[in-house]
Amino acid sequence: xxxxxxxxxxxxxxxxxxxxxxxxxxxxxxxxxxxxxxxxxxxxxxxxxxxxxxxxxxxxxxxxxxxxxxxxxxxxxxxxxxxxxxxxxxxxxxxxxxxxxxxxxxxxxxxxxxxxxxxxxxxxxxxxxxxxxxxxxxxxxxxxxxxxxxxxxxxxxxxxxxxxxxxxxxxxxxxxxxxxxxxxxxxxxxxxxxxx
Amino acid sequence: xxxxxxxxxxxxxxxxxxxxxxxxxxxxxxxxxxxxxxxxxxxxxxxxxxxxxxxxxxxxxxxxxxxxxxxxxxxxxxxxxxxxxxxxxxxxxxxxxxxxxxxxxxxxxxxxxxxxxxxxxxxxxxxxxxxxxxxxxxxxxxxxxxxxxxxxxxxxxxxxxxxxxxxxxxxxxxxxxxxxxxxxxxxxxxxxxxxxxxxxxxxxxxxxxxxxxxxxxxxxxxxxxxxxxxxxxxxxxxxxxxxxxxxxxxxxxxxxxxxxxxxxxxxxxxxxxxxxxxxxxxxxxxxxxxxxxxxxxxxxxxxxxxxxxxxxxxxxxxxxxxxxxxxxxxxxxxxxxxxxxxxxxxxxxxxxxxxxxxxxxxxxxxxxxxxxxxxxxxxxxxxxxxxxxxxxxxxxxxxxxxxxxxxxxxxxxxxxxxxxxxxxxxxxxxxxxxxxxxxxxxxxxxxxxxxxxxxxxxxxxxxxxxxxxxxxxxxxxxxxxxxxxxxxxxxxxxxxxxxxxxxxxxxxxxxxxxxxxxxxxxxxxxxxxxxxxxxxxxxxxxxxxxxxxxxxxxxxxxxxxxxxxxxxxxxxxxxxxxxxxxxxxxxxxxxxxxxxxxxxxxxxxxxxxxxxxxxxxxxxxxxxxxxxxxxxxxxxxxxxxxxxxxxxxxxxxx
Ligand SMILES: [Cu+2]
Numbered sequence: 001x002x003x004x005x006x007x008x009x010x011x012x013x014x015x016x017x018x019x020x021x022x023x024x025x026x027x028x029x030x031x032x033x034x035x036x037x038x039x040x041x042x043x044x045x046x047x048x049x050x051x052x053x054x055x056x057x058x059x060x061x062x063x064x065x066x067x068x069x070x071x072x073x074x075x076x077x078x079x080x081x082x083x084x085x086x087x088x089x090x091x092x093x094x095x096x097x098x099x100x101x102x103x104x105x106x107x108x109x110x111x112x113x114x115x116x117x118x119x120x121x122x123x124x125x126x127x128x129x130x131x132x133x134x135x136x137x138x139x140x141x142x143x144x145x146x147x148x149x150x151x152x153x154x155x156x157x158x159x160x161x162x163x164x165x166x167x168x169x170x171x172x173x174x175x176x177x178x179x180x181x182x183x184x185x186x187x188x189x190x191x192x193x194x195x196x
Numbered sequence: 197x198x199x200x201x202x203x204x205x206x207x208x209x210x211x212x213x214x215x216x217x218x219x220x221x222x223x224x225x226x227x228x229x230x231x232x233x234x235x236x237x238x239x240x241x242x243x244x245x246x247x248x249x250x251x252x253x254x255x256x257x258x259x260x261x262x263x264x265x266x267x268x269x270x271x272x273x274x275x276x277x278x279x280x281x282x283x284x285x286x287x288x289x290x291x292x293x294x295x296x297x298x299x300x301x302x303x304x305x306x307x308x309x310x311x312x313x314x315x316x317x318x319x320x321x322x323x324x325x326x327x328x329x330x331x332x333x334x335x336x337x338x339x340x341x342x343x344x345x346x347x348x349x350x351x352x353x354x355x356x357x358x359x360x361x362x363x364x365x366x367x368x369x370x371x372x373x374x375x376x377x378x379x380x381x382x383x384x385x386x387x388x389x390x391x392x393x394x395x396x397x398x399x400x401x402x403x404x405x406x407x408x409x410x411x412x413x414x415x416x417x418x419x420x421x422x423x424x425x426x427x428x429x430x431x432x433x434x435x436x437x438x439x440x441x442x443x444x445x446x447x448x449x450x451x452x453x454x455x456x457x458x459x460x461x462x463x464x465x466x467x468x469x470x471x472x473x474x475x476x477x478x479x480x481x482x483x484x485x486x487x488x489x490x491x492x493x494x495x496x497x498x499x500x501x502x503x504x505x506x507x508x509x510x511x512x513x514x515x516x517x518x519x520x521x522x523x524x525x526x527x528x529x530x531x532x533x534x535x536x537x538x539x540x541x542x543x544x545x546x547x548x549x550x551x552x553x554x555x556x557x558x559x560x561x562x563x564x565x566x567x568x569x570x571x572x573x574x575x576x577x578x579x580x581x582x583x584x585x586x587x588x589x590x591x592x593x594x595x596x597x598x599x600x601x602x603x604x605x606x607x608x609x610x611x612x613x614x615x616x617x618x619x620x621x622x623x624x625x626x627x628x629x630x631x632x633x634x635x636x637x638x639x640x641x642x643x644x645x646x647x648x649x650x651x652x653x654x655x656x657x658x659x660x661x662x663x664x665x666x667x668x669x670x671x672x673x674x675x676x677x678x679x680x681x682x683x684x685x686x687x688x689x690x691x692x693x694x695x696x697x698x699x700x701x702x703x704x705x706x707x708x709x710x711x712x713x714x715x716x717x718x719x720x721x722x723x724x725x726x727x728x729x730x731x732x733x734x735x736x737x738x739x740x741x742x743x744x745x746x747x748x749x750x751x752x753x754x755x756x757x758x759x760x761x762x763x764x765x766x767x768x769x770x771x772x773x774x775x776x777x778x779x780x781x782x783x784x785x786x787x788x789x790x791x792x793x794x795x796x797x798x799x800x801x802x803x804x805x806x807x808x809x810x811x812x813x814x815x816x817x818x819x820x821x822x823x824x825x826x827x828x829x830x831x832x833x834x835x836x837x838x839x840x841x842x843x844x845x846x847x848x849x850x
Contacts, residue, residue, distance in 0.1 A: 051776070132823075132824055
């Protein structure tokens with residue numbers, strides 16, 4: 001089998017890891033939480049110190065972190081579909097299809113990030129009007145508790161750190177490999193590697 | 197950023213420390229530059245940990261206290277033999293059975309000698325055992341949770357003083373009676389004590405998996421007083437040694453009548469031999485009523501079982517089981533050095549410290565170098581067992597512990613000092629005063645095969661001028677010495693609870709990694725647990741009302757309860773739904789005739805309340821749990837007996 005095909009099939013199979021390992025983590029640390037509270041986001045569930053986070057957050061009127069969300073219903077199918085598609089494309093061996101797989105993955109990834117952002121926005125801004133504690137900003141508006149999409153941000157007494165987890169890195173690696181497969185395919189077809 | 201917060205906190209706390217230190221200085225400081233240097237040795241900076249845990253008995257408080265060394269900071273008081281309203285121990289329905297005895301519920305005892313479990317002669321940090329002296333009992337504390345998880349009563353005994361010490365692999369915990377009594381108990385003239393009263397030595401087998409104790413057998417000894425004890429170590433493993441006094445068998449004015457004999461005895465008991473005799477069936481089964489109380493972590497409840505009999509060995513009928521080693525004079529402490537060769541008896545009325553040699557003892561037994569017998573027990577010739585004598589090191593020797601460099605350290609009650617001497621040469625190397633009148637002393641691991649010879653803790657009986665006075669009753673004092681050098685150095689003293697008798701210590705790293713942080717809700721098998729707010733409810737069963745109450749920051753569910761009547765017996769079964777480290781909730785009910793509850797995350801505890809007055813009565817959380825702790829409250833409506841108010845409950849009107 002051609003090297004490009006093998007690389008593409010490997011690239012397509014890598015996202016399988018998302019069924020076992022988290023995609024993203026949000027950590028909340030504060031002086032009284034020397035062991036930070038952690039939320040781990042999978043494509044099928046959220047786990048971590050959810051009860052403790054909910055308990056902290058209800059004072060300011062944040063919603064409970066739901067046990068399940070609609071995304072858990074279709075994310076696994078999308079990822080599964082992409083894996084299947086990638087393997088089929090790999091078997092066909094058409095390097096242009098490799099590129100298409102890359103682009104579809106990238107678009108879906110962006111969609112995923114956007115969905116995550118919207119979810120965070122809703123979680124951090126639509127607060128219970130009956131909340132026990134209401135913190136205002138300097139302009140006298142209710143402050144929001146939206147965690148950062150990526151990076152670290154101070155929210156009241158907490159340091160919220162949101163970072164991709166192993167699943168996301170592996171997913172990214174798969175996408176890079178599909179590009180590699182494309183270039184290797186080009187080479188195999190008689191093109192020279194372009195200068196990098 | 198996290199680091200910044202930490203350092204800000206650290207600065208804030210250390211500032212507070214400086215201020216409070218400055219305040220304390222006014223009380224008078226005697227040490228000058230020297231004590232300044234020593235202060236550094238006991239200073240544990242904010243956020244840092246002490247190197248050792250010290251488990252110090254609470255004496256007549258009936259409890260066990262946990263201190264950090266070298267700082268001397270008090271971490272916790274573990275309730276063992278006494279009710280503790282702070283933690284509801286002995287007040288809630290779950291732990292009341294822990295204090296059950298053959299005499300009924302006894303909410304107090306006199307806690308004396310803690311000892312830590314060992315494996316191969318080294319402290320292993322699994323359990324702490326401690327004896328109740330007055331109503332003879334032995335308790336086991338689980339060092340995963342620092343909770344008392346078992347108490348077993350010792351029958352046929354009185355004054356459980358030569359207790360509770362463990363063998364090299366925690367095969368046995370022992371309990372020896374201080375007072376001899378008629379066995380079995382009966383109505384008889386006290387003047388007929390001699391020859392009729394008996395002293396019982398009890399051996400409790402420890403299950404290596406669960407730690408559960410079982411009273412395996414007892415040895416019925418002559419009617420002396422059995423004062424202190426120590427297991428053999430290493431080469432003397434398999435033996436147990438008990439000091440005796442009152443070999444005169446006096447029953448009145450013992451201070452004179454029990455001080456007549458020039459020598460009393462150390463009783464050497466071959467427990468391996470005892471096991472053989474038990475196996476051979478050479479025991480007598482005696483009826484005996486004693487309570488065995490076990491706290492089950494799954495159901496979170498204690499049960500008390502009344503046992504019915506005990507196997508008893510008579511040394512007169514069991515050759516080779518017990519020998520007497522003559523020891524001057526009314527010996528108190530009985531201590532075995534880490535190698536197991538020397539058995540040190542401190543004659544509290546003698547000026548000398550006497551050390552018997554285990555090797556010589558075996559040789560004397562083999563060659564029958566006996567000077568006589570007492571009640572069928574051979575007495576070994578004093579000269580043939582004597583290993584050495586520390587000659588006139590001080591007045592009133594009591595207890596000895598050992599370091600890892602071949603030195604013994606003995607407390608002298610009358611001359612108020614600790615004396616360091618060399619095992620084998622018996623020469624005195626150093627002596628340091630204590631303030632004042634020390635009883636026991638402790639070196640972490642100092643009664644095991646592997647002492648951590650860094651610190652020595654002396655426990656004093658008198659404090660007089662050491663602290664600001666606290667009324668006629670002054671606090672007791674422990675004093676910490678650095679023993680890493682040739683000469684001992686007094687580092688600090690700190691107050692203790694009750695009258696500390698003995699302490700056991702070990703490195704914190706043995707215990708800390710096994711600490712249980714919460715109780716998992718899914719493992720909660722308490723029959724009255726409500727594991728979610730959905731399960732909270734109120735049920736009536738005749739005059740008994742069972743309230744399944746849950747707590748979480750910052751409310752109870754339900755928080756409004758109606759339909760309770762005067763004359764009811766109300767059971768609050770409170771489950772703490774938290775699963776976060778260090779978030780207990782409390783529960784207190786106005787007019788309850790007992791205490792609060794203090795419920796750890798994932799635990800259920802039950803408080804009984806018998807409403808006596810009509811009205812609407814509040815309950816609240818007693819442990820400041822969150823920003824809205826003050827809002828954590830609820831009401832119970834109490835209607836007149838016979839009223840028709842329906843049972844109802846709600847949270848937020850729902
Ligand atoms: Cu509370």
